[in-house]
Amino acid sequence: MDEPLVPLVPMSHTAHIRSHRKPRRNAPSLAMRAGVASGVIGTLAVAAAAGSASAAEPVAQTMELPTLTADLATQVAESADATQQAAADYQLQAERDAAAAKAAKQAKADLADAKKAEAKKKAEAARKAAAAEAVSRSSARTALSASASTSTNVAAPASGNVSTVIAFLKAQVGDAYVMGGTGPNAWDCSGLVQAAFKQVGVDLPRVSEAQSTSGTPVSLSNVQVGDILYWGAAGSAYHVGVYIGNGQYLDAANPSKGVVIQDLSGYPATGAVRVL
Structure with missing residues (x-):
């Protein structure tokens, strides 16, 4: 069967020229894009709300921050004072220990010197006593010798x-x-x-x-x-x-x-x- 003949429509003399108007978008595409935009806007709104909430919470912390900072500074200062005091106490104790050791050493040296002096004094006294005894004996012997020299076996009595x-x-x-x-x-x-x-x-x-x-x-x-x-x-x-x-x-x-x-x-x- 022969196909019916389609009548030829004469084309415009401008049909071969491209149109400068933007093509229309169809409705489904526009709706989808509108939904996406709406979702994005909703997400941004939620994020903004969360950001607002997050921003609101640090405000309360920031109000209390100076108190915490002051306490911390006080604690640091007290710790520094305690450390300085401990160092001072340690140095004082070290100086006391050094002084005590020096005093003990000096006392020991003084005692040794005193013992030496005492021993020397005793030795000198013993030497003087021995010298005196020697002089005494020498005097006695001299007297006996003088007595003997003035006597003879004939003149002196036997007694x-x-x-x-x-x-x-x-x-x-x-x-x-x-x-x-x-x-x-x-x-x-x-x-x-x-x-x-x-x-x-x-x-x-x-x-x-x-x-x-x-x-x-x-x-x-x-x-x-x-x-x-x-x-x-x-x-x-x-x-x-x-x-x-x-x-x-x-x-x-x-x-x-x-x-x-x-x-x-x-x-x-x-x-x-x-x-x-």
């Missing part, structure tokens, strides 16, 4: 000779014992006896063996003051001393005792001789 010997012997008490010593401050037994009798002009042998046979032998039951006592056999005695009465004798005993006075009962002699 005077004996007392001179005993006085000399007692003046040596406390002197040291030294083997081979003959004075004036250290003796052995025979050296002391020889020096004592020399004060009255009696020359005795130097050693104990020979002294034990000098003079006249006497029994121990008849011994008198001034008699020479000996220990060991006559002629070979190993020790001598002088009887001073009351059961006692004086001798240069040994290094530990020196010149002493002892009892015969503690160390009985073997025999005795008389030279005065």
Whole structure:
């Protein structure tokens, strides 16, 4: 079947020229765009409301902020003051500790100096006492020597000779014992006896063996003051001393005792001789 023929409409002479008017948008597109715009506006409104609410809330906080800031400043100031005070207290305590340590050190040094001074004072006193004792002994010996030099065996009575010997012997008490010593401050037994009798002009042998046979032998039951006592056999005695009465004798005993006075009962002699 043949298609119907469409009549040809004659075209305008301006149909080929593009129109400068904006094309119309259809209604659905406009409605959709209006809805989107409305939604955007609503969102902005909600955001603005939320922003207003958010902006309103800090206003109250800002009103209270000066109070909080003032409290914080007070606390900081108080903390600083406390820190400064603690530092000051620490420094003061450190200074006190240093002063106490210095004082203790000074006190210790002063005590040591005082002890040294006291020891020096005692040593000086002991030295002076020893010097005085030495002078005293020297004076006694000088007097005994002078007395002996003015007397002779013939003119002086026996009792005077004996007392001179005993006085000399007692003046040596406390002197040291030294083997081979003959004075004036250290003796052995025979050296002391020889020096004592020399004060009255009696020359005795130097050693104990020979002294034990000098003079006249006497029994121990008849011994008198001034008699020479000996220990060991006559002629070979190993020790001598002088009887001073009351059961006692004086001798240069040994290094530990020196010149002493002892009892015969503690160390009985073997025999005795008389030279005065």
